[in-house]
Structure formats: C-alpha cells, structure tokens
Amino acid sequence: QRLLILVGLIVACLLYGVMTNVLGLGKAVDYTLVSHAAWFGLPHFSTPAFNGQAMMLIAPVAVILVAENLGHLKAVAGMTGRNMDPYMGRAFVGDGLATMLSGSVGGSGVTTYAENIGVMAVTKVYSTL
Numbered sequence: 001q002r003l004l005i006l007v008g009l010i011v012a013c014l015l016y017g018v019m020t021n022v023l024g025l026g027k028a029v030d031y032t033l034v035s036h037a038a039w040f041g042l043p044h045f046s047t048p049a050f051n052g053q054a055m056m057l058i059a060p061v062a063v064i065l066v067a068e069n070l071g072h073l074k075a076v077a078g079m080t081g082r083n084m085d086p087y088m089g090r091a092f093v094g095d096g097l098a099t100m101l102s103g104s105v106g107g108s109g110v111t112t113y114a115e116n117i118g119v120m121a122v123t124k125v126y127s128t129l
Contacts, residue, residue, distance in 0.1 A: 065111050069095050072112040079117070080126050 020026045073091050077084035091112075099109045120126055 061109070065095070065099075065109065066092065069112050072114060072117055075114075075117050076120070076126075079121055 016026075017029050020028045069091055070088070073084050073088055095111065099111075102108060102110050
C-alpha cells in the first residue's frame with residue numbers, strides 16, 4: 001500500500017508538470033534550482049567546537065545508556081542462565097568505544113537494542129558460534 005502512495009505522488013507530479021508547463025494551465029513548475037544544483041560534491045568539513053553547556057546537557061544521556069546496557073546484560077544473563085558479570089566491563093568499554101567512534105565521524109551515540117534480546121528470547125538462539 002505504501003508503494004501505491006508513492007506511485008500516486010509521482011503520477012500527480014507528472015500530471016501537474018504536463019498541465020502547467022505544456023498546456024499552460026496554472027503556475028509553471030520552475031526547475032532551474034534542480035538543473036543548477038551540484039549533484040556530486042564533498043561535505044563541508046570543519047573543526048569541532050566544544051561547548052560546555054552542550055556537554056552538560058548531553059552528559060546525563062551517557063548515564064542512562066550505561067543503565068540501559070546493564071539492564072540488557074542482566075536480561076541476557078537471566079535468559080541464558082549464565083553469569084555475565086565478568087563480561088560487564090567489556091560490554092561497557094565496547095559500547096563506549098563504539099559511541100566515540102560514531103561521534104568522531106559525526107554519527108549519533110550507539111547502544112544495545114532490546115529488540116535483539118527479544119529475538120533471542122523467542123528463537124532460543126543465543127550464539128551463532
């Protein structure tokens with residue numbers, strides 16, 4: 001059904017373009033911005049600017065993500081019946097390194113996903129090895 005919406009939008013745009021640009025009914029579509037647009041290019045790179053207020057605003061999110069990671073680790077431990085406490089430090093370090101790597105290239109913070117834990121609970125597949 002979503003495809004039908006997309007097809008309808010495309011047909012409506014084409015029909016409007018023909019009726020206005022070819023038949024002269026209504027205001028014509030101006031394609032000059034599209035034709036003069038730079039289709040290929042590199043993003044503008046700049047040096048990072050550190051703002052203390054922004055850092056203090058985002059810092060509580062890090063605490064929340066640590067709690068979320070801990071909860072997910074405990075859920076996996078309860079599901080598998082294994083003691084995951086020895087791996088807790090690795091999980092936090094891995095999550096932190098992944099978030100730093102993501103942030104260094106302009107991405108958002110990363111986290112563990114409860115949806116994956118739900119799939120593990122349903123399928124009873126805890127490891128692919």
